[in-house]
Amino acid sequence: MAYKNQQEFIAALEKAGELIRITSYVDPHLEIAEITDRISKSGNGGKALLFENTGYAFPVLMNAYGSEKRMCMALGVEKLDDVSREIESLFKMLTRPKESILDKLNMLPKLGQFASWMPKVRSGRGECQEIIQREPDITKLPVITCWPKDGGPFVTLPIIHTKDPNTMIRNVGMYRMQVFGPALTGMHWHKHKVSAKHFAEYKKAGKRMPVAVALGGDPVYAYSATAPLPENVDEYMLAGFLRKKKVELVKCITQPDIEVPADADFIIEGYVEPSDELIWEGPFGDHTGYYSLPDWYPRFHITCITHRKNPVYPATIVGIPPQEDAWLGKATERIFLAPIKMTMVPEIIDMDMPVEGVFHNLVITQIRKDYAGQGQKVMNAMWGAGQMMFNKILVLADEGVRIQDYESLARYVFHNLDVANDVVFSTGPMDVLDHSCSKMGFGGKMFIDGSAKLEEEKDEANHFSGQPAINLVEADFSGFPEISNVNLSLLSKEIPCIIIAVNKDRAGHVRKLHQQVCRSVPGMEGVKMALYVEHTVDPGNLPVALWRFCNNLDPKRDQFLFSMPSRSEKGKNFNCLGLDGTIKTKEFDNFHRDWPNIIVAADETIEAVDNKWGNLGLGPLIPSPSLSFKEQVYGNEAVVQ
Known part of the structure; x- marks a missing residue:
């Protein structure tokens, strides 16, 4: 469907109940963005907002693409x-x-x-x-x-x-x-x-x-x-x-x-x-x-x-996900699946870009698997395909699972995963906005092959047959004062992965900590992956922890594989891959670029919007999303090396 102009689109949004007109004065300096941030995170993308009183001669349209329904309306389709x-x-x-x-x-x-x-x-x-x-x-x-x-x-x-x-x-x-x-x-x-x-x-x-x-x-x-x-x-x-x-x-x-x-x-x-x-x-x-x-x-x-x-x-704002741009990305994910399938990766069935991966950081691909090594073939094709060259973490699954069901997907991938052989590290071009790279625009990539393995792909010594370490839920990490919190909840879902929040205070700290945890914490055998995040991050909040982790990780640089003979299964190895998703500094990590801060609204802007909320016609007060992240801000500016 073609719209004659933007005004016709606005009228269509209003008719569909997808637009709110705000007639009270709102300042384009910070206030429009703060209101939009609250609405876009209020569930299902909230509504489109038309700010009619901006102190200028022109109204401002925000969040117009900010839900699946509005994205479909913009493109004139029922489904993407x-x-x-x-x-x-x-x-x-x-x-x-x-x-x-x-x-x-x-x-x-x-x-x-x-x-x-x-x-x-x-x-x-x-x-x-x-x-x-x-x-x-x-x-x-x-x-x-x-x-x-x-x-x-x-x-x-x-x-x-x-x-x-x-x-x-x-x-x-x-x-x-x-x-x-x-x-x-x-x-x-x-x-x-x-x-x-x-x-x-x-x-x-x-x-x-x-x-x-x-x-x-x-x-x-x-x-x-x-x-x-x-x-x-x-x-x-x-x-x-x-x-x-x-x-x-x-x-x-x-x-x-x-x-x-x-x-x-x-x-x-x-x-x-x-x-x-x-x-x-x-x-x-x-x-x-x-x-x-x-x-x-x-x-x-x-x-x-x-x-x-x-x-x-x-206009639009971008920042801590989810935001309006997630739906622009979702449209690209769905629309360009067919060209990728028809021209480069014929075995592809589906792909998904989770919001926490902010487009390039995390991509999940599902294929129809027919032969050994097919995952690596797909990896090379995907990383050579246009803007997919910026992808940091590529996860592969096959027909055995629905990739949009993230819990089932994680269970399936980890069940099939030998972290010593099925995880491939590489380097290549990265998004210029990726701050984790030691060199701007060039950094590490990681491919996780979670497809069911054929006989030719198996290394029997690393196929530990034990169940995920469910008894680790009761494990005691008090012997590690630098660990502020641990998320063990995935283990009870048969996903052998834990998330550890750590207060890093010396060079090589996380690498050494990973070795100590794997050796000394009872029940660690059977855990295949440990993700480390900053001590200010709540590892129990999975969306936020994964967003911080994916942004702060350079996979090639920040990975360390622990391996030792299994204590419980003769002739097998216990392998656990550690991945360091903490802030990198010159002092502790030999990292020589400046490290940016996360985005939060100013206290005075939050207060100003709170005070005028009742006049905006937006319903009950929605607290600022920034309030949840204030403790994660490290000082007023970026970490300058």
Whole structure:
């Protein structure tokens, strides 16, 4: 389904009971983000929020994609899997042998459909250009400041248009933009991104790079800008496929080489000058739940701002999960399952990206297993597939379990797992936002093969047949004063994994502690994995503990396998893999990068929102989610090495 514009989408949300209008004044500086954070964590993503009184001329739309229902509404489908099934059907139709003239003629209607999805540049001006500011001032837009340690206000849902200067092929991406002045922002594109490659080509040619940023319009545009498409595939072709109607584009006013959606709410036109000095951009409270640290990025000079009459400014916040971006990620997980299956990993049945893994950290893949070593084949294919190259922990299962049932999945994986042989460590490119890597953008990866093993894959000495150490539930860890808490609850569910909160105070501490625990604590034999988290983390709160653990772990660097002959089973080995998910420092870990802080709202913002909550029309007071994390903040700033 195609929406004519963002206003039609807002009307559809309101009609479906998925939108709340807030008429009381709310400050875009921190307060909008705090309210949105509370609502997005209130259960099932809460509601979309339209802040109509911001102190600016324009209302602000938040949390529009923040639930499965609203994500489906944005894409015009009943279920997210519907898109994947349609893509798979198209792939099969296109690749099926065409043996007769009738087969070929039957293809014509589908080819016509393909043509109908291709974007079209129309003449004249679009609705997005009804109002033109030739002396642009972005500070007149209600650009939100999300978190108290952010470097400033950021445009958080920008649909950024660039072109390759050699081929003139368009790319549409989404990269945050910090506002530095009326006509200046940063352009936060990472070196792996296509727009950064375009910039490198303009730099080689010594040419100014035109850029245009769209805000609003059909909600499918923002999703398509985040989609992990192959290079040189037009994101507006995906948008046309999703909305079943081609995207109409118009040329920019001051940057006519760039075309933008005619129905957008705002267009910010400008350029990046390759000869400019870079600008110090950040910090920014990011989707990992941590602040991404400041760094040098290109300057974006604004030459014109246009907008439609009565536009709505769309924005989002990211931070400690769950947030709205989880549903954008879930859409990608479901939509791109079919292309991965059809082009790279034919044995794949399903995949899942748990919220606690913040997209790249943790991916679960299910395959149809037919031969020994197939898991490693899938591992290599997945880590070589587009943005999957950023994946840190890849867990593999087969047809024996439903991977969305996490408890059953964990039981199944650990039952099949020989931690000495079925866990593979590697290194490779990582997300620039991954703070655990010793070198930015390059770090460790871990593959956990939890599939049922064929005879060729088994090492009999390591196939300990004992049950998980259920008697460990009564174990005494009081001999280890550095251990503040232990979660043993998984053992009673036949999941041989424990989570230990530790107050690390010396070099090599966690590695040595793991050896001591494995040797001396009765009942440890049979435990296959011990996860170590910071002493401020409650290991009994599994979602939070796993979120902190996944973010702080570099698997290649932070792993240690304990192995000794079994005391209870002759001829067998007891193996337990320890993984250190604590904060890394120069003093204790020889870690030389700065370590970012987790994201929490300021006390004064929490108090201000509490005081005005009764006037917002949002029901009973929802306490700030930040209150649960205040004790986990380590000082006011990042840990500087």
